[in-house]
Amino acid sequence: MILDGIGLANKIKNEVREEVKTLKSKGITPALRCLVSSNDKSTRVYLNSIKRNCDKLGIDYAEVETNSKNIMEDLKSLNEDDKVHGVMLMHPVPTGVDEISLLDMLNPQKDVEGRTPKNLGKILLDIPLLVPCTAQAVVELLEYYNIPLKGADVTIVGRSTTVGKPLSLLLMSRNATITVCHSKTRNLIEKTRHADVVVVAIGKAKMIDENWIKEGSVVVDVGINVVNGKIVGDVDFDSVSKKASVSKVPGGVGTVTNAILMRNVVRSAKGM
Amino acid sequence: MILDGIGLANKIKNEVREEVKTLKSKGITPALRCLVSSNDKSTRVYLNSIKRNCDKLGIDYAEVETNSKNIMEDLKSLNEDDKVHGVMLMHPVPTGVDEISLLDMLNPQKDVEGRTPKNLGKILLDIPLLVPCTAQAVVELLEYYNIPLKGADVTIVGRSTTVGKPLSLLLMSRNATITVCHSKTRNLIEKTRHADVVVVAIGKAKMIDENWIKEGSVVVDVGINVVNGKIVGDVDFDSVSKKASVSKVPGGVGTVTNAILMRNVVRSAKGM
Numbered sequence: 001m002i003l004d005g006i007g008l009a010n011k012i013k014n015e016v017r018e019e020v021k022t023l024k025s026k027g028i029t030p031a032l033r034c035l036v037s038s039n040d041k042s043t044r045v046y047l048n049s050i051k052r053n054c055d056k057l058g059i060d061y062a063e064v065e066t067n068s069k070n071i072m073e074d075l076k077s078l079n080e081d082d083k084v085h086g087v088m089l090m091h092p093v094p095t096g097v098d099e100i101s102l103l104d105m106l107n108p109q110k111d112v113e114g115r116t117p118k119n120l121g122k123i124l125l126d127i128p129l130l131v132p133c134t135a136q137a138v139v140e141l142l143e144y145y146n147i148p149l150k151g152a153d154v155t156i157v158g159r160s161t162t163v164g165k166p167l168s169l170l171l172m173s174r175n176a177t178i179t180v181c182h183s184k185t186r187n188l189i190e191k192t193r194h195a196d197v198v199v200v201a202i203g204k205a206k207m208i209d210e211n212w213i214k215e216g217s218v219v220v221d222v223g224i225n226v227v228n229g230k231i232v233g234d235v236d237f238d239s240v241s242k243k244a245s246v247s248k249v250p251g252g253v254g255t256v257t258n259a260i261l262m263r264n265v266v267r268s269a270k271g272m
Numbered sequence: 273m274i275l276d277g278i279g280l281a282n283k284i285k286n287e288v289r290e291e292v293k294t295l296k297s298k299g300i301t302p303a304l305r306c307l308v309s310s311n312d313k314s315t316r317v318y319l320n321s322i323k324r325n326c327d328k329l330g331i332d333y334a335e336v337e338t339n340s341k342n343i344m345e346d347l348k349s350l351n352e353d354d355k356v357h358g359v360m361l362m363h364p365v366p367t368g369v370d371e372i373s374l375l376d377m378l379n380p381q382k383d384v385e386g387r388t389p390k391n392l393g394k395i396l397l398d399i400p401l402l403v404p405c406t407a408q409a410v411v412e413l414l415e416y417y418n419i420p421l422k423g424a425d426v427t428i429v430g431r432s433t434t435v436g437k438p439l440s441l442l443l444m445s446r447n448a449t450i451t452v453c454h455s456k457t458r459n460l461i462e463k464t465r466h467a468d469v470v471v472v473a474i475g476k477a478k479m480i481d482e483n484w485i486k487e488g489s490v491v492v493d494v495g496i497n498v499v500n501g502k503i504v505g506d507v508d509f510d511s512v513s514k515k516a517s518v519s520k521v522p523g524g525v526g527t528v529t530n531a532i533l534m535r536n537v538v539r540s541a542k543g544m
Contacts (some may be wrong), residue, residue, distance in 0.1 A: 116393065117390045118390045118393055119393065123396075124393070124395075125375075161396060161398070165441060166396065168440065168452070175454070177451065177453055177456070182447070182449070184422055184449070185423065185449040186423045186449070
């Protein structure tokens with residue numbers, strides 16, 4: 001089976017479109033603001049794709065350009081602006097600015113990427129509200145395809161704050177037994193080979209092939225790598241798909257992630 | 273080897289005692305307040321042991337008796353009182369009161385048990401400040417005995433908000449490969465038998481015996497169960513200690529936990 005993200009993403013987006021309509025009929029236009037201090041190419045590409053999604057769904061989108069001198073003040077203004085429902089603090093922040101302090105400042109109710117300490121802590125307390133979109137996308141993609149999680153052995157490769165760590169907590173809550181692996185893990189292959197579900201989020205193109213995977217298991221590929229101008233995942237799709245279900249890249253987790261970001265903006269606008 | 277908590281607990285307490293002296297010389301008396309709404313026997317026993325520790329170390333201790341009507345107002349007063357550095361919201365809270373809302377209200381800088389969403393989220397962000405004392409105690413006990421954690425396979429049995437979940441994050445940061453098991457885990461014995469370190473926090477007296485454990489591994493027992501008037505852990509000490517290193521119960525993790533609580537009060541008093 002191939003885990004395609006497009007069907008799920010469209011389902012989420014359709015719901016979002018309806019909710020935007022309802023909100024607008026009440027005089028509320030969901031609004032997202034991106035606080036941008038760097039203009040590198042990958043940030044630009046990402047911002048353009050967010051803008052496109054917002055435009056399609058009727059969400060008001062704008063960028064606020066800032067710099068090391070103004071970033072705190074600009075964030076404060078966005079926090080206080082009642083017309084702004086979602087705020088994305090674009091990474092990287094300017095040199096000399098402490099990203100954690102900014103995250104600590106960001107109003108958790110506008111934190112549509114689920115990056116603030118408070119929103120991350122709520123995952124641990126099992127009352128998730130605004131959750132890192134990629135971690136949430138992995139869970140919803142698995143659920144969309146009715147992959148059993150209760151009692152399943154899930155191996156997560158990668159321990160980032162945006163994917164591995166929050167995902168491990170979300171899956172624990174769904175009664176999976178989770179193992180989190182990373183660069184210091186010994187015998188990594190043993191951990192993936194025994195798993196019913198493997199989630200790969202390491203940023204190494206096509207690292208995982210069929211030798212790493214159990215027959216009949218499910219592999220979720222979070223990787224987005226550019227190789228010879230083409231986007232490929234962390235999983236060697238052609239190899240792994242011979243013996244396991246695999247998510248597509250592109251058109252898999254990333255697509256769902258973008259839809260969930262839009263849903264988070266609407267949730268913030270609704271006051272949850 | 274037996275992992276005894278008393279040496280480490282005394283080391284921490286001695287440091288705390290010195291810090292209390294220094295703070296007092298500056299006119300600051302570290303103060304802990306326990307917000308108590310239930311008077312069941314186990315709460316009483318716990319409160320008495322906290323009071324004893326505070327008295328020995330020079331920390332000002334008092335209980336604030338409250339009820340469902342006043343608990344929010346009482347918590348707010350403690351939040352605002354500059355002379356109070358640590359606040360413990362005793363569990364259980366009165367019927368009809370939402371514990372999570374109270375935790376959300378508690379000033380994170382006075383949250384000496386590390387229970388607020390913000391402090392839990394900071395563990396996920398790898399900038400832990402005030403951490404659940406039991407989880408921290410397990411880590412420090414392992415480090416005190418120089419148990420290698422980098423690349424070690426650690427199985428945690430139990431996924432509570434106070435132990436299993438935060439501990440899994442703390443150990444990931446120390447480069448361990450962690451597996452978190454619980455009541456829905458299949459083949460639990462396989463997960464413990466393959467581990468270099470097993471941490472057991474399930475609340476079932478003597479559940480883990482030598483059959484569950486690898487020769488030469490390290491077992492940390494977080495359990496505190498009363499059987500025939502005697503305190504026993506979740507691990508069958510006599511059985512497991514034949515082939516593995518085991519922490520004592522009592523006199524193991526619990527003892528260190530109490531010392532860390534005292535240290536957290538002092539840290540709060542120092543403004544960290």
